[in-house]
Amino acid sequence: xxxxxxxxxxxxxxxxxxxxxxxxxxxxxxxxxxxxxxxxxxxxxxxxxxxxxxxxxxxxxxxxxxxxxxxxxxxxxxxxxxxxxxxxxxxxxxxxxxxxxxxxxxxxxxxxxxxxxxxxxxxxxxxxxxxxxxxxxxxxxxxxxxxxxxxxxxxxxxxxxxxxxxxxxxxxxxxxxxxxxxxxxxxxxxxxxxxxxxxxxxxxxxxxxxxxxxxxxxxxxxxxxxxxxxxxxxxxxxxxxxxxxxxxxxxxxxxxxxxxxxxxxxxxx
DNA sequence: ATGACAACCTGTGGGC
DNA sequence: TGCCCACAGGTTGTCA
Numbered sequence: 222x223x224x225x226x227x228x229x230x231x232x233x234x235x236x237x238x239x240x241x242x243x244x245x246x247x248x249x250x251x252x253x254x255x256x257x258x259x260x261x262x263x264x265x266x267x268x269x270x271x272x273x274x275x276x277x278x279x280x281x282x283x284x285x286x287x288x289x290x291x292x293x294x295x296x297x298x299x300x301x302x303x304x305x306x307x308x309x310x311x312x313x314x315x316x317x318x319x320x321x322x323x324x325x326x327x328x329x330x331x332x333x334x335x336x337x338x339x340x341x342x343x344x345x346x347x348x349x350x351x352x353x354x355x356x357x358x359x360x361x362x363x364x365x366x367x368x369x370x371x372x373x374x375x376x377x378x379x380x381x382x383x384x385x386x387x388x389x390x391x392x393x394x395x396x397x398x399x400x401x402x403x404x405x406x407x408x409x410x411x412x413x414x415x416x417x418x419x420x421x422x423x424x425x426x427x428x429x430x431x432x433x434x435x436x437x438x439x440x441x442x443x444x445x446x447x448x449x450x451x452x453x454x455x456x457x458x459x460x461x462x463x464x465x466x467x468x469x470x471x472x473x474x475x476x477x478x479x480x481x482x483x484x485x486x487x488x489x490x
Numbered sequence: 491a492t493g494a495c496a497a498c499c500t501g502t503g504g505g506c
Numbered sequence: 507t508g509c510c511c512a513c514a515g516g517t518t519g520t521c522a
Contacts (some may be wrong), residue, residue: 333498333499372495373492382517458515479494
């Protein structure tokens, strides 16, 4: 589930507990993630000093003196701080054990995520990624320029990580509503002015979600185990059939490329 | 290059 | 209570 705000919430949650610590071991209970967790992961990182915890797109990057640990939460993952002696629960696949007696516990029922050392075999994952949505280089002109001639729905275009990273299904729905753009519209048929509104909406909705600790739909918890509170702010996602908060008409529920899509047929054109 | 879709996997909720 | 189906926050790879 985690989109950019949830990953950023996780980063901020684990940072105070992990920055400046060293890794004493990495305990792998189940290595069957999206890509198998390497056998030698613990050997590589045991004794490593953590120097930073960064985020790029929806990847968490743990910088250490022995290299970078790359972590993705997939659809159902979480990474939270626990006391290392706490009994692991189902789907608690990995513990990154720290020198302060705590551990970063990776939990992921669907196992779509990954925990890997960043090396030459997988660094391609970070190449070809578009700009960060909260960076200044991401703006309406960027969206406009990249979308000319594209027939794909603007929602699909907005969720393409090569165009801009971190905008997943929830926030794509929300940003398009805020900008008054119908998600089904061809990306190449949206004007510069409207893309400027969209870029602003993306920044605003993501920034607000980060301040709320992300969106918890089922069981997302941030680095300190707390749920996010943005769900109550959602205008359209999960509200199909309910009244539009702007005009009161019934929100239309559909699918675009198999992804739940909700919009107001009156407010979004 | 583009766009549509299947695949990866488990859990949950609705309908009957 | 149980069974079956549809669906769920992401990304990659394949195919036409």
